[in-house]
Amino acid sequence: MATKRTNVLPGFNLTLGFTLAYLGIVVLIPLSTIFFKTFTLTWPQFWAAVASPRTIAAYRLSFGASLAGALTNSVFGFIVAWTLVRYEFPGKTLVDVMVDLPFALPTSVAGITLTAIYAGNGWIGRYLAPLGIKVAYAPLGVAVALTFVGLPFVVRTVQPVLEDLDKEYEEAAATLGATRMQTFMLVIAPALIPALLTGFALAFARALGEYGSVVFISGNMPMRTELVPLLIMSKLEQFDYAGATAIAVVMLVVSFLLLLGVNMLQRWSSRRLGEAQDA
Amino acid sequence: MSIELRNISKKFGDFVAVDNISLHIETGELVALLGLSGSGKTTLLRIIAGLETPDTGEVLFHGEDAVDVSVRDRKVGFVFQHYALFRHMTVFENVAFGLRVLPRKARPAETEVARRVHELLKLVQLDFLADRYPSQLSGGQRQRVALARTLAVEPKVLLLDEPFGALDAKVRQELRRWLRRLHDEIKITSVFVTHDQEEALELANRIVVMNNGHVEQIGSAEEVYHHPANAFVYNFLGNVNLFHGRIENGRVFLGDTAVELESTHAHAHPDETGKAVLYVRPHLLEIVLQPNGKQTFPATVKSINPAGPQVKVELVAEWGDMVQVEISHDRYQALHLEPGANVFLRPKEQKLFVYQI
Amino acid sequence: MPESVDYSPKNPATEDPPIVRRALISIALAFMGLFVFIPVIAVFVQAFSSGVGAYFAAIVDPEARAAIRLTLMTAAIAVPLNVGFGIAASWAIARFDFPGKQTLLTLIDIPFSVSPVISGMLFVLLLGVRAPIGGFLAAHGVRIIFAEPGIVLATIFVTFPLAARELIPIMQAVGSEEEEAAIVLGAGGWQMFFRVTLPNVKWGLLYGMVLCNARAMGEFGAVSVVSGHIRGHTNTMPLYIEILYNDYQFAAAFAVSSLLTLLAIATLIAKRFLERRVVPAKPEQDEITAKVAA
Numbered sequence: 005m006a007t008k009r010t011n012v013l014p015g016f017n018l019t020l021g022f023t024l025a026y027l028g029i030v031v032l033i034p035l036s037t038i039f040f041k042t043f044t045l046t047w048p049q050f051w052a053a054v055a056s057p058r059t060i061a062a063y064r065l066s067f068g069a070s071l072a073g074a075l076t077n078s079v080f081g082f083i084v085a086w087t088l089v090r091y092e093f094p095g096k097t098l099v100d101v102m103v104d105l106p107f108a109l110p111t112s113v114a115g116i117t118l119t120a121i122y123a124g125n126g127w128i129g130r131y132l133a134p135l136g137i138k139v140a141y142a143p144l145g146v147a148v149a150l151t152f153v154g155l156p157f158v159v160r161t162v163q164p165v166l167e168d169l170d171k172e173y174e175e176a177a178a179t180l181g182a183t184r185m186q187t188f189m190l191v192i193a194p195a196l197i198p199a200l201l202t203g204f205a206l207a208f209a210r211a212l213g214e215y216g217s218v219v220f221i222s223g224n225m226p227m228r229t230e231l232v233p234l235l236i237m238s239k240l241e242q243f244d245y246a247g248a249t250a251i252a253v254v255m256l257v258v259s260f261l262l263l264l265g266v267n268m269l270q271r272w273s274s275r276r277l278g279e280a281q282d283a
Numbered sequence: 284m285s286i287e288l289r290n291i292s293k294k295f296g297d298f299v300a301v302d303n304i305s306l307h308i309e310t311g312e313l314v315a316l317l318g319l320s321g322s323g324k325t326t327l328l329r330i331i332a333g334l335e336t337p338d339t340g341e342v343l344f345h346g347e348d349a350v351d352v353s354v355r356d357r358k359v360g361f362v363f364q365h366y367a368l369f370r371h372m373t374v375f376e377n378v379a380f381g382l383r384v385l386p387r388k389a390r391p392a393e394t395e396v397a398r399r400v401h402e403l404l405k406l407v408q409l410d411f412l413a414d415r416y417p418s419q420l421s422g423g424q425r426q427r428v429a430l431a432r433t434l435a436v437e438p439k440v441l442l443l444d445e446p447f448g449a450l451d452a453k454v455r456q457e458l459r460r461w462l463r464r465l466h467d468e469i470k471i472t473s474v475f476v477t478h479d480q481e482e483a484l485e486l487a488n489r490i491v492v493m494n495n496g497h498v499e500q501i502g503s504a505e506e507v508y509h510h511p512a513n514a515f516v517y518n519f520l521g522n523v524n525l526f527h528g529r530i531e532n533g534r535v536f537l538g539d540t541a542v543e544l545e546s547t548h549a550h551a552h553p554d555e556t557g558k559a560v561l562y563v564r565p566h567l568l569e570i571v572l573q574p575n576g577k578q579t580f581p582a583t584v585k586s587i588n589p590a591g592p593q594v595k596v597e598l599v600a601e602w603g604d605m606v607q608v609e610i611s612h613d614r615y616q617a618l619h620l621e622p623g624a625n626v627f628l629r630p631k632e633q634k635l636f637v638y639q640i
Numbered sequence: 641m642p643e644s645v646d647y648s649p650k651n652p653a654t655e656d657p658p659i660v661r662r663a664l665i666s667i668a669l670a671f672m673g674l675f676v677f678i679p680v681i682a683v684f685v686q687a688f689s690s691g692v693g694a695y696f697a698a699i700v701d702p703e704a705r706a707a708i709r710l711t712l713m714t715a716a717i718a719v720p721l722n723v724g725f726g727i728a729a730s731w732a733i734a735r736f737d738f739p740g741k742q743t744l745l746t747l748i749d750i751p752f753s754v755s756p757v758i759s760g761m762l763f764v765l766l767l768g769v770r771a772p773i774g775g776f777l778a779a780h781g782v783r784i785i786f787a788e789p790g791i792v793l794a795t796i797f798v799t800f801p802l803a804a805r806e807l808i809p810i811m812q813a814v815g816s817e818e819e820e821a822a823i824v825l826g827a828g829g830w831q832m833f834f835r836v837t838l839p840n841v842k843w844g845l846l847y848g849m850v851l852c853n854a855r856a857m858g859e860f861g862a863v864s865v866v867s868g869h870i871r872g873h874t875n876t877m878p879l880y881i882e883i884l885y886n887d888y889q890f891a892a893a894f895a896v897s898s899l900l901t902l903l904a905i906a907t908l909i910a911k912r913f914l915e916r917r918v919v920p921a922k923p924e925q926d927e928i929t930a931k932v933a934a
Contacts, residue, residue, distance in 0.1 A: 013735050013736075013816060013819055013820060013823065014823070014829035014832070015731060015732075015735075015829055015833070016732065016735075016736050018728075019727075019728040019729070019731045019732040020728075020732040020736070020738070022725070022728045023725065023728050023729040023732050023744070026725045026728075026729075026800075027744075027747055027748070030793075030796055030797050030800060031747060031750055031751070031797065032747070033766065034762035034763055034765075034766050034797065035750070035762060037762060037765045037766045037771070038758075038761070038762055038765060041765050080667070080668070080671040083664055083667050083668050083671070084668045084671060084672060086664060086668075087664050087665050087668040088668075090656070091661055091664070091665055093665050093669075095669075099668070099669070099672050100912075101908050101909065101911075101912050102672065102676050102677065102680075102908065103672070103676070104908055104911065105676050105680065105904060105905075105908065106676070107854075108854045108858070108904040108905075108907045108908055108911075109858065109900070109901065109904040110857070110858030110859070110860055110877075110878045110881075110897075110900050110904070111756075111858070111860045111861065111878070112860040112878040112879070112881050112882050112897075113683065113858075113878070113881060113897040113900050113901060113904075114679065115860075116881065116882075116885045116893055116894070116897065117679045117682050117683050117686075117894075117897070118679060120682060120686060120890070120894075121678065121679065121682050127678070127682060128678075151675065152675050152676075152679070155675055155676070170365075170367070171653075171654045172363050172365065172367040173367050173369060174653060174654040175334055175354075175361070175363075175367070175653040175654060176361065176363060176367040176369075176432075177369075177380070177384075178334075178353075178354045178355045178652075178653035178654075179332060179334075179354060179355070179357075179359060179360065179361040179433070179653070180355075180380055180381035180384065180432065180433070180435075180436055181355050181356075181358075181381055181384055181385060181436055182355065182380070182381075182384040183355065183384070184655075184656060184657065184660075186384045190369075190380070190384070191369055194371045195370070195371060209753060212755070213753075213754065213755025213756065213757070213758070214755070214756075214861075215755065215756050215757045215860065215861035215864070216756070216860035216861050216864075216878070219882075220882075220885065232755075233755050233756075233757040233758075233861070236755075236757050236758065236761065237757050237864070237865065240757075240761060240764065240865060245764075245765065245770075248761060249761070249765065252755075252757075252758045252761060255755060255758060256754065256758065259753045259754065259755075260753070262753070263746075263749070263753045333652060333653070334652065334653050335652075336652060353652060354652055354653045355653075
């Protein structure tokens with residue numbers, strides 16, 4: 005059945021068997037329960053949970069804030085990646101190492117820290133309050149937290165592509181008379197767009213599902229600062245499993261579509277920009 | 284446009300890439316910078332282009348100092364070894380690039396751009412590929428597109444960095460001939476970098492042989508091949524045999540036989556004693572069956588390769604060195620050579636190059 | 641490529657004007673400062689805001705210790721299991737061809753794209769007291785949800801892709817020649833594995849372990865759902881921090897947070913150190929013989 009790449013190496017059945025068993029127990033069975041559970045709902049029940057005003061408000065905030073965070077990261081993350089690859093400056097290694105902090109830091113730690121900083125009496129919040137800008141317990145705070153969460157994604161997807169970009173292309177453009185700005189817009193940027201889009205999509209997807217970093221700073225006010233993951237949690241705490249499941253299914257479908265989009269994007273870009281073999 | 288380089292030097296860290304080189308290139312010439320990796324040839328080319336700044340020295344285009352002229356204002360066409368075609372643009376867009384980035388006032392209308400692009404693509408015989416992407420082209424096609432792209436902005440100088448290095452042997456030969464014809468047609472001042480001496484000998488009006496950052500010799504193909512200035516040049520261009528001999532009281536010996544030196548390239552002083560190295564080209568040695576008074580050296584045939592325009596015979600000289608000799612097929616038939624045969628070698632021209640070590 | 645490396649910072653064609661450079665660096669530093677450095681500093685400042693004594697009191701508090709213990713135990717179970725999975729999966733994927741490989745890879749990536757809350761919820765649905773399997777187990781006195789086993793399971797789910805994702809490309813990059821050579825020289829399967837395979841992927845293995853561990857100890861959302869927040873019993877450190885914070889014990893919350901922050905920083909340093917060594921060079925034939933024969 006399986007054409008082994010080599011007949012010599014042992015362990016195929018053992019490793020594949022173990023892998024499938026593990027996956028089955030840890031992933032597939034739990035995942036399938038969600039769909040089974042969904043089928044126990046009637047359409048009206050499903051619809052009530054998924055399309056209630058409270059849920060719609062949560063969708064809006066989740067998508068809006070995640071989008072804002074991902075866009076912010078796309079711009080500034082790109083700049084961070086650019087400076088890390090192209091320039092020298094004191095503290096560069098430190099910055100490079102710390103880019104991954106949002107990955108490594110537990111989300112609840114991030115959550116309480118951001119809240120403390122941006123609360124009305126916090127380190128930054130206290131300067132914004134007199135200006136009427138409310139960050140903690142407001143949508144803006146959610147966007148800030150989601151920006152934090154997505155920070156490494158754009159930087160780490162753009163960085164390797166930038167590093168691999170051969171300087172010869174820029175030199176060629178220069179010999180052909182292009183200014184630095186023209187070279188950037190016409191030669192460098194197009195080569196980076198796929199990576200940037202991928203980073204954006206990853207940051208967006210991560211932000212959509214984020215819980216720990218936002219549960220503190222948002223304040224969880226239904227219809228105002230409630231996000232979809234918080235809504236799900238809320239329903240679980242009230243043992244409304246049906247409602248929670250319904251909303252979760254919608255989120256899963258969206259995440260799946262995003263993942264699919266990212267995969268397609270990567271395949272398209274490698275086909276378009278990849279080096280062909282010499283004929 | 285003529286190019287003048289005066290006292291150019293360039294270091295990278297501790298590594299001296301170019302060591303005080305001066306060079307003059309006439310308008311319309313096709314000059315080769317020939318040397319091994321690390322000889323400084325690519326660095327020199329990039330200095331001419333403005334892609335590197337020299338530590339000392341001047342670059343003059345048509346007599347005018349180019350030191351403050353940035354690379355984008357120098358109007359040099361640069362062809363890279365790996366083409367550097369913009370992967371996300373079609374062939375057409377690549378060639379049009381230089382025209383489209385011109386400042387507003389100088390920029391031609393799109394119709395004019397299209398006309399020029401197609402003209403150039405026809406010149407390189409690739410008009411039918413205008414809508415393809417570089418990844419869909421073969422290596423040879425990509426290089427021709429790269430060339431068309433540089434020609435689009437009408438440069439005064441064409442610089443090529445090992446332009447055929449990444450291609451197969453056959454494609455390389457075709458493109459070489461093609462470049463020669465192109466240069467004859469357009470007559471643009473061209474400088475190209477190569478480590479392939481065959482390529483340099485075939486293409487260039489003049490060859491600049493470089494080694495370790497300085498110039499060993501500048502001359503036409505004929506000059507550097509037949510009248511090498513020193514051992515390096517002799518060794519680098521064409522095949523060569525290397526003999527180990529010795530000098531005693533100013534006379535050079537290979538084995539037990541004294542070598543008569545009529546060559547003007549001898550570098551042995553009459554009073555010296557020590558080791559010597561001699562160079563002879565394979566086709567400048569004759570194989571004879573008997574010594575006949577003129578200078579001959581005993582050797583034993585090891586192997587014979589008759590496949591090719593000449594017959595290649597490998598021998599072991601009496602003093603131990605391996606020797607390669609090329610003789611015509613007629614001569615080979617006449618000699619009835621076989622492996623193991625004891626014969627004599629005789630230099631055709633008395634042009635042994637002797638170098639004391 | 642040109643035969644020299646450009647040490648000189650002056651590469652005219654590819655340089656940006658100094659103003660641009662300075663502006664971009666400033667923006668990058670400001671952004672990183674705001675979003676990364678200030679929060680890190682804030683953790684420690686807040687942690688000591690009630691004094692050093694209070695800091696240590698918070699850490700040695702019995703409930704804190706219970707949380708630390710649970711966190712460590714969870715990681716101690718989840719990480720080896722997931723690394724084991726990573727080895728098995730990467731071996732199967734990198735060394736053999738079989739139908740459905742792409743699907744397998746996608747399945748492995750699933751926990752990454754699922755919100756932690758949903759991840760936890762899956763286990764509640766499956767193993768909660770009201771669920772078929774959970775009810776069955778509860779009747780026999782086995783509690784999973786709202787007890788330690790649930791926490792471990794949820795952590796395993798959330799962190800298992802990490803080791804696998806690191807190991808798969810490494811197994812592929814290292815190639816199977818050495819292992820084939822070992823087999824041909826007469827090594828048994830496990831011998832080959834321990835003497836040839838493992839040494840070659842050891843850096844990638846460590847890297848995956850470090851990432852897996854950081855995530856396992858820091859997981860909050862999924863664990864929050866399955867834990868039931870029972871103090872002293874089912875609180876991991878991240879959950880304990882939440883409880884302290886909600887109780888307005890800010891300094892204590894940040895004190896415990898500082899421990900996890902130190903872990904995060906240590907993880908980042910380890911990551912940096914290991915990244916450099918992750919793809920090994922290809923050793924000679926003799927080395928392989930020596931490894932097998934030793």
